[in-house]
Amino acid sequence: MLGLLGAPNNPSHTQTLMAMQDEMIPLSFEKPIYKNLHIHLATLIGGPLGTTWLLAENFKKLGHPEKVRKTWIWGILALIFLLVLSFLIPDDWKIPNFVFPVICLGIASQVTKTTQGSEIQQHPTEGGAIYSLWRAFGIGLICLLITLVVVAAILFFTGHPLFDESYN
DSSP states (O other): OBOGGGOBOOHHHHHHHHHHHHHOOOOOTTSOBOOHHHHHHHHHHHHHHHHHHHHHHHHHHTTOGGGHHHHHHHHHHHHHHHHHHHHHSOTTSOOOTTHHHHHHHHHHHHHHHHHHHHHHHHHHHTTOOBOOHHHHHHHHHHHHHHHHHHHHHHHHHTTOGGGSTTOO
16 A cells, blocks of 8 residues: 555554654755855854864764864863963064964864865855855954953963062
8 A cells, every 4th residue: 555645554664764864964965064265264253262163163064963072172282282382482583473373373274174074165166155255253252352362361270470569
């Protein structure tokens, strides 16, 4: 006997189809992702946290939820490394202000290309949506504020003279 739309009304066939649907990892083409330019912008503004946030969101949308946690762990470790390094560099070293952002941008670009490059390029060609650059800009600003709060807390709790009343 034929079921709906002329398909055979076979319980084992239906169970097989349901099992196949459960095993499929859906590519969320209707959900927007961030392109390389978005990730670069968030990195320049928000540092490693900006990169991490957008990469983790992309992994979720591209059907790789198992990579989200690792992305956050590596991103937080990168931020910690960058903060420790910046505190260890002596004040008399004259390092231009653009060095750290450029290094972060280079690393973020390579990580993005290696981990998501082909999927980011494929996504819009298959009808996938792309987030606005303004959203990446906003996330970059949020990450910058978080980083500044962390740095201020470190300076405050380590007794930096910046937080001393006699500092003028």
